[in-house]
Amino acid sequence: LTSGEIIINKNLTIDGSALASPVTISGNNNSRIFYITSSTVSITRLRFINGASNEGDPGDWDGDGGAIYLQNSSTVTIDRSEFANNHAQYNGGALYIFSNSSATLTNNVFTNNSTLHAGGAIRDSSSPSVIVTGNTFVGNTANEGGAMWASSGTEVLTNNTFYNNTGDGTLYVWEILNLNNNTFVGDDGVTVRNSFADLRMRNNIIGSCLVIGGIISVNINNWIVNGSCSPAFSGDPLLLPLADNGGLTPTAALQPGSAAIDAGDNSTCVTYDQRGVARHDGDGNGVVTCDLGAYEAGNMRCSIIQGSDYAFSNQSNVSIHVNPTAGSDLGCLYVDEVPVNHPEATGITNGLHLRTGKYWHIEGFQSDGTTPANTFNVNLTLPYTSADSTSRVCKWLDGGGAGFGWDCDDAGATHTTYSTGVSVTRSGLNSLSQWAVGQHVGPTAVSLSALSVTSPVPWSAVVAVGLLMGVGLWYTMRKRVKNWAD
Template structure:
């Protein structure tokens, strides 16, 4: 039982996993009946909502199941836990401390600032507008926590894990196995129309059985901004066909990706929106920056999948890709980078070993649709490698800024420093340092010291300084591709002299 010494900034220590309401919300004492000393999570939330200031609720190890049914109530008396006043919610750790809505409602409806530390949030089933685990309309900070096995099941609901309409920060956390089961809504993971920042976290196995689903991990709406740093995306797909997928991320707003890894998803990133046959439709400007990232072993191997592991579709869509490897992806129509509409800039990018399974008139590496009366599509590429992408590396109007390598002749590389019919001699995908796996140029690679220093980034995909003297001629020149080769002399074999 808590004291009544101060009505502000109280810490409530929950001592029961039972779901029961507070006896007298606002008196500063968390207990389900006068004098019994039983403090439940729901009772603690009701007390915190009724008191001014930022209160703290501490949860010990255990599973806190919400089983008082009744959605659309906004005082935490039934259904979800409504956060109406600033609150800090602390668990022992996410492996041992769980809040489970048991399918009766979403878990948290956040209307005031909330910080969650060391807790698993699961079993939520959100109503409109969405958010199976959390609906955030304030400023929420989530750290060392897990959002898992939540769902949205109504038509036109979005965000199986989280619906973010304001500001959400996620650090050292996991968004896992959340679902969307009806059509019309968007994203089994996070739907964002506000400001979303994610760092050092994982999105895994978020899925939808809606064949028109998109952004299974994150959907970023026109008004949204998303910043992702050191985030892994694995197996975020359409459940309806596990060889196919909408996209791990779909963004119509501002998106910044750095040091991320995408594996086992459908399309990795889909950008922009435009209705080709409606000249009166005004596309929204979509801006995306992808840097120091690995996109590998993803698959969109069905006719309804997005085309390309990075898919652009919007006249006002702009994407810049730097120090990024697009490797060994499989698609139905195009497997590497597809620009239907919009403007793309690729700098020190490696696109290799991508395959598609059907259309012969599409490129495995980079495919740029031709511009028309209503479509504007352009791609500029510098200091990059496009190699070994099946039938053909490139199709479409591609402008070379120079210093590129094409293992064939289809990319129209004819500027200063370009190399065609050239094997870049790349090593296997491996841990060569840094946050992501990379393809390191082998000793003697034509990519070494062959780039353009005037436009070269200051680091490579691993974070290693550019330029380096990769061929030991005492001149530091940027390498072509995502990785800067660090010179080491070939090993010499010394044999002892044979004395006769």
């Protein structure tokens, strides 16, 4: 924007979903982006960045809502959009909801928004209804309510993830707030502050909880890391870092063996997780029970019998055959399908190689379900509708072996078989990791042992290979240190 905020005072639909990439609107750190009044507005797949509302005195609208200011009984629906690096002087770093207005926010990402007072991403004031579903809040900052200040009406937050937000409470509660299956990573938590505040929470994972005024009227099967607010569970829930685990927004996955798996209350659980994955039997006891938080973990099968086959129907029918092995300590198998391409997948534009839209996190444990198994031998079968003689089941080395890359049984494929158009099997595995399946796969790691000092390869070629390896290593490490808070 070069001439100030855009005023919207009539009903409007802005839909960028048909475009290859979202439309980006920047306030250039000089202007709020949208001022919405007396209107019904629908926004889909836009990026609001560098909005700024830095003028006025406390309580003046000029200092509220860095990206969007909503007022005068307006209604806004925002879906699949991004709010990044917006700032408000006083309230609502990204979004300020005021004067009997309502908002429905679905599948959005709020990153690094800030305000000096209340609601680093969102401040709700004088609103009858705010519905927040499937969103991710990362690195937002405020004095009170690092992600959101909820101070009027009834707010319902379902299947959201909060990561590294800072302020007096990630959520600051002044009225009625319903929390259903949300995940708060690390110290992110909830502060109940006003005498009228009423927190109603079900099946959440929360870092901390503080009640200064008001009540907690509903407290069902919540995990609060520091043990505050009388939770059903406390301690380390074994969350993995924020990542693209499929779905429209980043999530924090549960590690295998987490006690939060199958710990929910089915009568109050949300049917699907933040990614849209259906709740299922995660601990292998034959009973479908939801997990706590916004992420539904994979499947664990225990009481493993050597010589038996184990199918994981909720993970696209991955199958594992356990070969008889002397001294085997394999007691449990864990499979978690991630419905996106592996971040290190090789591939080309037509979808060959390992970019098939999914990969699997597969592990073996001893009978306690938490201690890694050390001695076992299994055959792994992965589904693949393009399976043929060139198909491979590939193990991500994660820096092990000869170099960074994949082990795809490329040396003659002596351990690989396939069923045309159905699946590919890799036999004789004695270690597990992250796995992908594809075709026309070639080596992706270069071994120094492949270069002989007696070979006729010119030194210039050796230097070139070394330079390529260095660039590849730099690129890989660069990708690994990048996180969603950038």
